[in-house]
Amino acid sequence: MRDTFNKMIGRTRYVVFRLFLHLGGGEVAPILGVLNSAGRDAIDADGDLEVLGEGLVEISQTLLQYDEYWLSAANEGDVFFNEGEAGDYVNELFTDSAQRYLSEPSYNSDRSNEPLSIPVTRNVIVMITVAYEGEVPELETDLSNVQALKEGFKALINLHYKHRFKAIQVHFSPAQLGDELTSDQLLQYYPELIPL
Secondary structure, three states: OOOHHHOOOOOOEEEEEEEEEEEEEEOHHHHHHHHHHHHHHHHHOOHHHHHHHHHHHHHHHHEEEEOOOOOOEEEEEEEEEHHHHHHHHHHHHHHHHHOOOOOOOOOOOOOOOOOOOOOOOOEEEEEEEEEEEOOOOOOOOOOOHHHHHHHHHHHHHHHHHHHOEEEEEEEEOOOOOOOOOOHHHEEEEEEEOOOO
């Protein structure tokens, strides 16, 4: 009801959306390379939304290619008609995602004294938080099934090309090659995940 009223009076609709995707198996480690590369580009671009959007497109396309490794997912979000309130919620989700287990990469750590053989993680969690203007039914629904999730990633890609993003954040765990995310840690730090 409030949504319809706000549309009638011409108020801008902001959506803040967060997606969790858990990938599992012996072949998921290469995804960390794509995620770290996009992260470095985002830091270098100092938050430029165009660069962040290009990184999100690359991440979304990579995740779509790895769909056979998708094990569980969850999504959440809210609608705002005040940009400041939407921004506050983005910050809240950013802080929450950053505090999740092993989700903070260290892009300038010296790993030169580490052994040549490092454990390869069998679990990767990707957390994508975005804010956008308007309405995107493919994102504003339950994405805990494979087909809905595929449509959701395509919708994220389209939002970039339509220049409708207001904020983009990507967190992932483990944040670097050599770290491992165990099944117990998945349950402890990502309880909202629903099996696909």
